[in-house]
Amino acid sequence: MARSAIRTKHQIVARVEAELLRHLRLRDGLSRVELARELQLAPSTAGIYVDRLLRDRFIVESHKAGREQGRPPTLLVPNPDGGRFVGVDFEARSILATVVDFSQQVVKQVRRAIREGDSVERILVRIEETIRTAIEGDQRPLLGIGVGVPGTIDPVEGIARGYDFIPGWKDVPLARRLSDEFKVPVYLENNIRSMAMAELWFGQGLGLRNFVCLGVRTGIGAGIVADGRLLRGEHGCAGEIGKWHVPGTSRGDASTVFRTLEDAASLPAILAAAESAMKTEMDFAALREAAAAGERKILPVLERAADFYGGAIHQLQLIFDPHRVILVGPLAELGSAFLDPLQEAVRRRSPGGHPEIVNSTLGQFSGAFGAAALALHQWQPAR
């Protein structure tokens, strides 16, 4: 999200139009008067904007909403045929893509695997294939692409700076590559942060001004929304709590090497612990089944992991004072099997009360959805 320097009147108009569309999508239809209230405009001014967007067919009038009293408002919604956006979310093992129409309805979802050992170039080709598959067979114009990228990024230059779990992934000019290929604007965001955006706009963060998204997959990261804004940090590295040090024995020389949260409790670490507890090979599906079945030997594994996250959440609570903590990623799919011990671990540390802790309900495509929404919300009508 570039720190846009609003300058000319035309740019201001375009920015207000984009904001207006954003609010329509967020609230699933608003009247002119409601728009005026939300955008801090006079009703007459909102009317002018609406008329212009209606004329250009970016929005359409929907049904009239019922009211107890008074003239019923005419609800306005984005025109689904205005165009499409693609959101992509990938990390070390998989690529997820989703297509949404101009009114933010999901049109299609696609998934591809990344094999261990795939080269950076190979991964880039796979991403391009995934996008092509996602957009084929629909005539509506493609207007933008959003990508949730693992690791650190430079959102202004559109470069993926680095990610530990893909060998050779460093300074990849991802935005330029995709915009050259598909001829549309491409926006990058860290993938934990794009999940946080999805939560902010459609999920458990709806209407909240302060929450933390705790994301666990191959790596561990936090997407932080403070005062309604997503934190990025000076170099786009905010939220890298996977590298937080945790108590416990370290790998290697004890005097200088610290054990990190990712060492202790990332998804691979939990699966490894589960394997040694169950004495059999475990993938995530097996872990989920074992947890759902209430398998005895799995519970201590989850409790031990939950304790690490409990410490992290306690610290996040003190530093940010969030209203809510949202768990996203596979662990959220374990339901109360993981959430209960997690809440217990936080409670043990915070006798004076703690933020709500909830599982995300958006599912695996939340990062892709957030990335698509990012592109959507950045988009402006040409003027």
Place this chain on the structure above:
Amino acid sequence: MARSAIRTKHQIVARVEAELLRHLRLRDGLSRVELARELQLAPSTAGIYVDRLLRDRFIVESHKAGREQGRPPTLLVPNPDGGRFVGVDFEARSILATVVDFSQQVVKQVRRAIREGDSVERILVRIEETIRTAIEGDQRPLLGIGVGVPGTIDPVEGIARGYDFIPGWKDVPLARRLSDEFKVPVYLENNIRSMAMAELWFGQGLGLRNFVCLGVRTGIGAGIVADGRLLRGEHGCAGEIGKWHVPGTSRGDASTVFRTLEDAASLPAILAAAESAMKTEMDFAALREAAAAGERKILPVLERAADFYGGAIHQLQLIFDPHRVILVGPLAELGSAFLDPLQEAVRRRSPGGHPEIVNSTLGQFSGAFGAAALALHQWQPAR
């Protein structure tokens, strides 16, 4: 800082006037054209605002600045006789107040002690006395009061919610009490955050968009500026890192009670450690002298404390990705005696690089100054 819903044209004009004054104070004089650039206005519009403020004598034209080429700009500065603001900063042991004039120059500084055991009412009276002493003997009108309050606050209601180190300090309606007494608007802010504001506007945070102020006195807190904005949190409790758990033995039952950063390394804890190392009574002045003299037995005490803060800064770095960490409070007055081991402790944890760590240079009154600036910047000309 109330989340102001800008509504009427009059309010917008007043808000722009306040912003204009803020920029003049921040930059110590700007021309009409520079103001237009900074406030995203057309030069002609900036001229209209300037003319109005000149007419009302809130600003005055200063000398013409030199230029290599072109017509030299006429610099504008706030009129020092526009009025005065008081900033107060207090915690468990002392009250500091500073008076600044309309151009943000410090006019007077006052300090009072709080005795251990003073009641809440007694402390409030002492604060009122301090303000009265600060403002006496100056005819210019008092326009506002800012207060840096220890612990948690409700900035909207103007109530101090609670602070561990003053017995009985809970839900104190401080803003109303002072505004009834002095008949001016009163703004509250947590005192670590008012120090962070002082750093942001006048100190080591000038021009930075992401930094953390690490404040150590009786308690320990962090003032966090992310994306140029001060974080407050959902309940105004952001930055309470003094309650972060640190490794080490705990007080009481080891299974449920955790040791906190404040237990381990607040100023009283450091003084206690110094006393047992030096086998003599130590106050902060004695500690500073011992450190300045390079006293052998003191160094391990500082190193041990620095190690705790090193861990905290490492975590802050990962979660916020700040450009800089600013140490404020007494420990900053120890110079390199504390800063060196602190930097070493952070370096040991962050092989991949870490933010700059610097001592504040604003001195003991920085919290009071920040609070005064808060009131100043909130102030708007009546329309």
Place this chain on the structure above:
DNA sequence: TTGACATATTTCGATTTCGAAATAACTATC
């Protein structure tokens, strides 16, 4: 001294936005 440049500021008609009042569209009640 004069003219070429450069930058600051003002002028002034055009555009945008506002604010208050008028009008529209609905429900409930007589």
Place this chain on the structure above:
DNA sequence: GATAGTTATTTCGAAATCGAAATATGTCAA
């Protein structure tokens, strides 16, 4: 059905802001 009450939307003159051009005020070099 009329009518009152209520909220949505539009109308229209006033205020704010813009943008481009004109004007002001300095430096520098011939």
